[in-house]
Amino acid sequence: MQIHLVIPGLIWPGISAISPASGLELPALARMLGLGRHRMAPFEPLDHQLARLFGYVTPASESDSLPLAALRRLGEPSMPAPDVNSQWLCADPVNLSFAREHLLLNEFPADGLDPAEVAALIASLNETFPDLGRFEACTPTRWYLHLAAATHAKLFPLHDVIGRPIKDFLPEGNDARLWQRTLNEAQVLLHNHPVNQAREASGRRPANSLWFWGAGMLRPGTACSLSTVQSREPLTRGLARAAGVTVNEPDCREALKQDTLIVLDSLLKPSLQLDIDSWRACLVELERDWFAPISDSLRTKRLHTLTLTAPGDRGTLELLARATDGWKFWRKPLAFDALLKSLSPSPIQLPGQSPGTTSEYPAR
Structure with missing residues (x-):
């Protein structure tokens, strides 16, 4: 076994x-x-x-991008399976804050956002961005965008960005301008939203941005x-x-x-x-x-x-x-x-850097 x-x-x-x-x-x-x-x-x-x-x-x-959003959405226990012919993005709520001259990204704990707050924010996003598709929240901290049209932008997974300057991880490639503009517009909307104004007034971190990642169309696994x-x-x-x-x-x-x-x-x-x-x-x-x-x-x-x-x-x-x-x-x-x-320390690898060489099992 x-x-x-x-x-x-x-x-x-x-x-x-x-x-x-x-x-x-x-x-x-x-x-x-x-x-x-x-x-x-x-x-x-x-x-x-x-x-x-x-x-x-x-x-x-090996070189194909992974449809991480569609796969994660498929694994949501309380939701029906997504359509195999549709494309999804993770659109997770995050908090952006300045540290020195850098804008750093941090995610929320599982209980960091109230369901009523989430419902109000999702409703505003759907009202503001109807041409992009449909936003939905499977949990208070796992949000999705069911895309109206496929995107081919290069988007970086949330876990790669947490605690790091977002300038190194902004959308790249095809459609990059669309998603950079959408990101900026979403930040303005969320910053001014009454939910976040109330959170800041009470000393809580606002959900003042989204992080888009994981684009792709679901395909059957082998x-x-x-x-x-x-x-x-x-x-x-x-x-x-x-x-x-x-x-x-x-x-x-x-x-x-x-x-x-x-x-x-x-x-x-x-x-x-x-x-x-x-x-x-x-x-x-x-x-x-x-x-x-x-x-x-x-x-x-x-x-x-x-x-x-x-x-x-x-x-x-x-x-x-x-x-x-x-x-x-x-x-x-x-x-x-x-x-x-x-463990021998080595520099943190940023996107585009080639990985190091594999070390062998030590003789014991």
């Missing part, structure tokens, strides 16, 4: 002088790190890695080898649905009954927002709910193979641990804090 854990946000982002995992008791994670072989693979966007796992990216389609998937994350759920794979809520006990891919994203937002307290709390929960039972299953050989993939902004940590490695007594636990300190 095999388990594949995908945990974005496990690797603290950027080059930092702090030790984010210092003082945390993570014995099960340390055992798995010590038992297995690990490496840092080149940077690859999380969305691209997920699509590749589901067969949505193949050598023949057959993939995955039989069972667990995730709450809507893009993963959409990819599974496109590939005809059943996806369930994360449950470690059920996962250990069969080969399972599990995507756990509880660390992602805290890491992107540099919220170290929330990140540490979520890491402790992962140790209790996932790392401990998986480590015990490897030790008792109930689980044969664990693959752990942790996409980060400097590269992807890949861990391969097998139950048959248990007899290698010289392999000692490797503290997660020590692993983080050992």
Whole structure:
């Protein structure tokens, strides 16, 4: 039996002088790190890695843009499946604020916007931009635009932009002017909207901009080898649905009954927002709910193979641990804090930069 854990946000982002995992008791994670072989693979966007796992990216389609908005919309649990012949954009509400001379983008937590506020903002957007298509909100922080006409602009995923100057990520290519103009007009509308005026008056961050990304038309996924998937994350759920794979809520006990891919994203937002307290709390929960039972299953050989993939902004940590490695007594636990300190820092990659070279599994 095999388990594949995908945990974005496990690797603290950027080059930092702090030790984010210092003082945390993570014995099960340390055992798995010590038992297995690990490496840092080149940077690859999380969305691209997920699509590749589901067969949505193949050598023949490697250069094609991914319809991330349509796929994420397909994974919304409370909404009907989108029309396969329609094109969608993610139009997520964000907050823009100045830091020195830069305009920085930050997203909202899941409960950061009230449903009544969202309904009023969506209504104003639909009234102001009827020619673009139809805006809708599946959750308070996940908004979409059902496009009236296809776009071929190059748009950057929200996770690539959080906490960074937006000037490096503005729309490019065909239709770039249309979406830059729309972005500016939406900012004026949202800044002046009574909802945001009231939020600012009460000391809350306004939803003063949108972030458009993920353009594309939904296409069927190719057959993939995955039989069972667990995730709450809507893009993963959409990819599974496109590939005809059943996806369930994360449950470690059920996962250990069969080969399972599990995507756990509880660390992602805290890491992107540099919220170290929330990140540490979520890491402790992962140790209790996932790392401990998986480590015990490897030790008792109930689980044969664990693959752990942790996409980060400097590269992807890949861990391969097998139950048959248990007899290698010289392999000692490797503290997660020590692993983080050992990762050689490299500059954050901006769009258009070529990835680094792959490092091999170290001999142990």
